[in-house]
Amino acid sequence: SQQGEEDPQALSIQEGENATMNCSYKTSINNLQWYRQNSGRGLVHLILIRSNEREKHSGRLRVTLDTSKKSSSLLITASRAADTASYFCATDGGGGADGLTFGKGTHLIIQP
């Protein structure tokens, strides 16, 4: 069964605004990761947050994790046109060798 569920499925905002995407998952995790996929391209790792962490920052990215609610959010501040992409959360429920379980992604469009 699908682990991660991103919300919303699609988001369109103006350049300069903040974009928030949410992810919910079903089973216990060791970590949660966010990836970006530009149209027709591979996935690029953005940020990893461990199950014992609640918030993490990387540049314009802010990720939160609430293990009690089994949810995470990705905030992109001061969005740019280049941020237009699909964003996926991925969970690692067991050891790293089990691979990641991805959600369906949020398609983010930044209007110039």
Place this chain on the structure above:
Amino acid sequence: DTAVSQTPKYLVTQMGNDKSIKCEQNLGHDTMYWYKQDSKKFLKIMFSYNNKELIINETVPNRFSPKSPDKAHLNLHINSLELGDSAVYFCASSLIRDSPWETQYFGPGTRLLVL
């Protein structure tokens, strides 16, 4: 330098054919993976390989077989291709086996279309 590379980038073939997709990583990673992304962009793990040992196989038909000639390569061979195999296939690698903290690095994907 490309970290994880895949060939070919596009693959169009007829039903019933056998095809292979190659993957190479130059990161010195121990574990490599294959994922399938369907038309709805849903990504699903297919295989992972560590030190030439298959670790997982997520309900993938036995028409799919991963082959790893060495630690830097994990090729995907598909027999008797079916229409439903049309998808984008991604190769990935990570440094340490059994570590929940490891980031996976993805290749650019191979777009397979079965006619």
